[in-house]
Amino acid sequence: SQQGEEDPQALSIQEGENATMNCSYKTSINNLQWYRQNSGRGLVHLILIRSNEREKHSGRLRVTLDTSKKSSSLLITASRAADTASYFCATDAGNTGKLIFGQGTTLQVKP
Amino acid sequence: GAVVSQHPSRVICKSGTSVKIECRSLDFQATTMFWYRQFPKQSLMLMATSNEGSKATYEQGVEKDKFLINHASLTLSTLTVTSAHPEDSSFYICSARDVFTDTQYFGPGTRLTVL
Numbered sequence: 001s002q003q004g005e006e007d008p009q010a011l012s013i014q015e016g017e018n019a020t021m022n023c024s025y026k027t028s029i030n031n032l033q034w035y036r037q038n039s040g041r042g043l044v045h046l047i048l049i050r051s052n053e054r055e056k057h058s059g060r061l062r063v064t065l066d067t068s069k070k071s072s073s074l075l076i077t078a079s080r081a082a083d084t085a086s087y088f089c090a091t092d093a094g095n096t097g098k099l100i101f102g103q104g105t106t107l108q109v110k111p
Numbered sequence: 112g113a114v115v116s117q118h119p120s121r122v123i124c125k126s127g128t129s130v131k132i133e134c135r136s137l138d139f140q141a142t143t144m145f146w147y148r149q150f151p152k153q154s155l156m157l158m159a160t161s162n163e164g165s166k167a168t169y170e171q172g173v174e175k176d177k178f179l180i181n182h183a184s185l186t187l188s189t190l191t192v193t194s195a196h197p198e199d200s201s202f203y204i205c206s207a208r209d210v211f212t213d214t215q216y217f218g219p220g221t222r223l224t225v226l
Contacts, residue, residue, distance in 0.1 A: 031213055042117075042204055042219035043155075048212070088154060090215075096168075097143050097208045099215055101155045 006089060006102040014110050019076040021105040023089030024069075030094035032072050034063060037086045037104075046074070046087075081111045113138050115207045117218035124195055125226055132190045132221045134205030140185035141207035145215065146178070149202040161188040195225040 007022045023032070031050045035043040047063045049056045049072065056063045062075040076083055086106050090099040114137040124130050134144055142163045147155040159180055160168040167180035177199075179191040188207075192199055204220040 033215065035217070040202075040220075040222070042115075043206075043217035045214055045216055048214050050213075090155075092213060092215075096160060097210075097213070097215070098145065098157060098160060099206070100157065103154050 006087075006105045008105060009103065010106045010108075012108040012110065013079055015079060015081055017079055017109075019079050019083070019107055019109070021074045021087050021089075021107070023072045023074070023102050025072075025089075025091045025100075025102075026070065027091075027093055029067075029091045031092045032065060033090045033092065033099065034061075034072075034074050035088045035090060037088065038084075039086075043088065076107075079107075079109045081109050083107060084109045113207070113209060113214075113216045115205065115216045115218040117205055117221050119221060120219060121222045121224075123224045123226065126196055127194055130192045130195055130223060132192075132203055132205075132223075134188045134190070134207070134218050136186045136207035136216075139207070139209050141188075142185060142210065143208045144182060144188040145206045145208070146180065146188070146190050147204045147206070149204060149220075151202075155204060158190075192223065195223070197225045199223065200225045 005024045033048045034046040037043050049065045060077045065072045086104045088104045089102045116135045118133045144161040146158045158173045161180045161182040163182045169175045182188040206215040206217045208215050
């Protein structure tokens, strides 16, 4: 079964706006990873945030992690049409390295 | 990021045949690889953990005799769908774990269509 819930399931914004996606999970984790998937393609790794970290940045991406609430958010600033994709969070509970995926958020950025 | 390749990218086969999918970690050694299945407009479902030099660990509900996994080297894992049926049609994606960073890198996926 899936570990995480993502919110919203779908998001449509205009180019230049910011997009925020949220992810909640159920059990303790070692790290949480965010991925992007374009339709019919593989997953592209965006950011890994460890359980002892609260925030990480990578270019226009900002990820936060609140282990007390078992939640994470991905913020994409100044969105572009090329950011249109599905975004998934995945939790790594450790030991085996297995990733459990959330349901994903489909982001559409309109030019 | 690191590169993981998958081959073939697309395969169409007749019901009853077996299909082998290869997953290669191109620029790091992966003692652990993972196989996922994805249905249209859905998330990834973990099928099994492929361990180099030992038996794969399958998730609950995944038939190990149906989905044969071999991890013969630190850079190659294969998934064989045996006696494929139309319900096996899906998008299969592998990943390789970089143990130094805990990051998992994904292959581009294989679209399997069983007629």
